Amino acid sequence: MSGSLAWAAAVGDALADGGVDVAAYLPDSRLQGVLVRLAERGVAMRCLTREEECVGYAAGRALAGGRPVVLMQCSGLGNSLNALGSLVVAYGIGLPLVLSMRGTLGEANPAQVPIGLATPALLAALGVPVYPLRDPHGGDAASTVGGVLTLVQRAGRTAAVALEPELGGGRGAH
Amino acid sequence: MAVEPTDVAAVVLAAHPHALVVAALGTATSALRLASDDGPHLYLGGAMGSALATALGVAEAVPERTVVALLGDGELLMSANGLWSVAAYRPANLVTVVLTDGLYSITGGQPLPVDPCFADVAGALPGLTAARVSDGGNLRDALLELPRPALVEAVVRTGSRPGPSPFVDPGTVRTRFTAALRATAAERQDTGQEVVTCTADR
Numbered sequence: 544m545s546g547s548l549a550w551a552a553a554v555g556d557a558l559a560d561g562g563v564d565v566a567a568y569l570p571d572s573r574l575q576g577v578l579v580r581l582a583e584r585g586v587a588m589r590c591l592t593r594e595e596e597c598v599g600y601a602a603g604r605a606l607a608g609g610r611p612v613v614l615m616q617c618s619g620l621g622n623s624l625n626a627l628g629s630l631v632v633a634y635g636i637g638l639p640l641v642l643s644m645r646g647t648l649g650e651a652n653p654a655q656v657p658i659g660l661a662t663p664a665l666l667a668a669l670g671v672p673v674y675p676l677r678d679p680h681g682g683d684a685a686s687t688v689g690g691v692l693t694l695v696q697r698a699g700r701t702a703a704v705a706l707e708p709e710l711g712g713g714r715g716a717h
Numbered sequence: 718m719a720v721e722p723t724d725v726a727a728v729v730l731a732a733h734p735h736a737l738v739v740a741a742l743g744t745a746t747s748a749l750r751l752a753s754d755d756g757p758h759l760y761l762g763g764a765m766g767s768a769l770a771t772a773l774g775v776a777e778a779v780p781e782r783t784v785v786a787l788l789g790d791g792e793l794l795m796s797a798n799g800l801w802s803v804a805a806y807r808p809a810n811l812v813t814v815v816l817t818d819g820l821y822s823i824t825g826g827q828p829l830p831v832d833p834c835f836a837d838v839a840g841a842l843p844g845l846t847a848a849r850v851s852d853g854g855n856l857r858d859a860l861l862e863l864p865r866p867a868l869v870e871a872v873v874r875t876g877s878r879p880g881p882s883p884f885v886d887p888g889t890v891r892t893r894f895t896a897a898l899r900a901t902a903a904e905r906q907d908t909g910q911e912v913v914t915c916t917a918d919r
Contacts, residue, residue, distance in 0.1 A: 565777070587777075589806065591770070592798040599767035600802075603739065603774025606759065606891065607898060611774070629763025630771070634887040 548576050550710050553681030554641070555580025557688035558612055562696070563639070565589060565604055567597035568614035573643040573706055577614065594619030598626040602636050610696070614641040617662040617705070618655060627701070628669050637695040639688075640703035642673070648708045666703055673703040679711050719851050719874045722816050726752035728853050729785055729814055732860040736783040736812075737775055737898070741768035741792040743823035744816055747879035749787055755881070757897035762885045765823075766795030769813060773803060776811040779898070786813040790833055791821040797838070803866050804842040812860060813839075813868040817849075818875045823883065826876060839868035 555577045558566075565587040568578060582588050591597050594615045601611035615623070620642065631638055645652075646659015666673050672694075674687050687704060694702040726748040729738070738758040740746040745768070746760040759775065761768050772786030793815050803811065815835050821827045839847035844866065848859040851872040859869045 567774075589777075589802075591802050595767060596770040596796065596799055596802065599764065599770030599796075600774040602767075603759075603771035603776075604778045605774075606771075606895060607737075607775045607778035608895075608902075609774070609778040626764045626767045630761065630767055633763060634891045636891070 550676065550679050550681035550684055551576025552580045553684035554676065554688055554704070554706075555584060557685045558639070558641075558692070559584035559586055560685075561689060561692035562610050563612045563692070564609055565601075565611045566614060567591055567600045567604075567611055569594055569597065569616065569619055571614075571616045571643045573710065574614050574616075574641070577641065577706075594622040595626045598623045598631060598638070601638050602626070602630050602634070605636050605638060606634075612639045612641060615643070617642045617644050617646070618658050620662055620665060621658050624665065624669070627671070631701055632669050632671070635699060636701070637699045638701045639691050639695045640671070640701065641706065642703055643706045644708060650708075662705070671701050671703055673705050675705045675707045677707045677709040679709065719818075719872045720853055720856070721877050721879075722748035722818075722873045723751045723879045724853060725814065725816060725856060725871045725873060726787065728856050729787065729860060730756075732857050733783045733785060733812070735901075736785045737779065737894075738785045738787055739768055739772035739775060740787045741765065741789055743789050743792065743883050744818075744877075744879060745787040745789050745792070746883040746885065747881050748816070750881040750883075750885075751879045757893035759894045760883070760885045760890050762883065762887055762890070765792055768792060769796050769799040770802070772811060772813070773799065773806070773808065776808040777806065780808065780810055782810060782901070784808075784811050786811065788813065788815050789822065790815055790817045790819065790829060790835070791823075793835060794829065794833055797833075797835075800839055800842060800845065800868070804844045807844045807866055809865050811866045812863075813866070814860075815868065815870045816873045817870050818873045818877070820875060822876075822878065835868060836870040
């Protein structure tokens with residue numbers, strides 16, 4: 544298994560091992576390996592139409608006793624802020640977020656840079672911590688994802704994992 | 718002819734008395750609070766455009782319960798993409814009810830720029846059924862007879878404003894909604910049966 548697939552499998556395994564039962568997501572190249580692993584582990588997969596919709600869906604699922612995860616590019620975080628602020632945070636719903644980072648180290652598309660740079664601050668402004676993953680071999684996946692799931696499931700907080708560019712699973716020439 | 722939003726909420730509750738209702742910010746929440754005597758439903762005090770997605774999440778988490786998304790027309794215009802997700806995953810327990818009056822009531826009654834024709838749109842999607850109704854009898858028939866997932870567009874009286882505030886306390890709403898869910902789950906466990914006390918609830 545290549546390094547880039549190793550981290551993706553480790554993230555998927557950590558989410559499944561932590562009891563996640565449904566994944567609401569928008570497609571993304573770096574997320575792809577995680578999504579494949581989640582599906583292999585029997586997690587229900589819900590490809591929705593917009594990131595804000597993923598947040599609303601996961602909020603409903605969590606309130607009704609489920610254990611969802613939301614996966615998106617950080618560019619989609621901008622679409623999600625009102626749902627995060629006035630539903631997830633306001634109602635005290637703990638959700639784990641997995642953000643595939645754009646606009647940071649090595650970004651070639653200038654349009655992606657502003658939201659990528661702002662992502663940690665946007666989340667911090669809502670009181671949502673974000674923890675980076677950088678090891679392409681997945682050495683930090685279990686502890687970081689597990690820690691985020693503990694924050695969510697036991698402390699009742701929303702928390703995010705940032706999939707950083709060092710992981711690979713990159714953007715190609717585009 | 719058109720009905721009052723509160724009458725729509727009352728017909729929904731009468732047709733599906735054990736349903737979990739997710740009500741969008743604005744007229745939907747006010748109407749449901751009034752019709753249900755502030756029952757333990759999931760009222761969204763914000764997050765305009767998120768109520769349908771939230772209802773879809775609830776519906777998939779508790780497939781044994783009827784779940785109703787009670788929305789305004791402005792709300793659904795912000796999130797009509799969610800209809801495609803309903804078409805994709807087709808929960809057999811989800812009914813979407815849209816209060817159509819052509820106005821953004823919560824922001825002062827500004828007109829929608831176009832008739833959203835939600836029933837036509839939903840009816841064109843694979844796996845959804847839809848109807849547009851303008852009186853209580855047809856509304857009840859649609860709620861009981863349409864195969865699910867269904868969308869019922871209820872034409873309501875323009876400018877009608879139900880009484881209670883849509884500005885709910887989120888913590889109280891969450892606590893009451895989750896307690897009501899747990900209570901029904903415990904009831905099922907006690908009896909060893911699904912709670913099916915209404916012939917309308919499938």
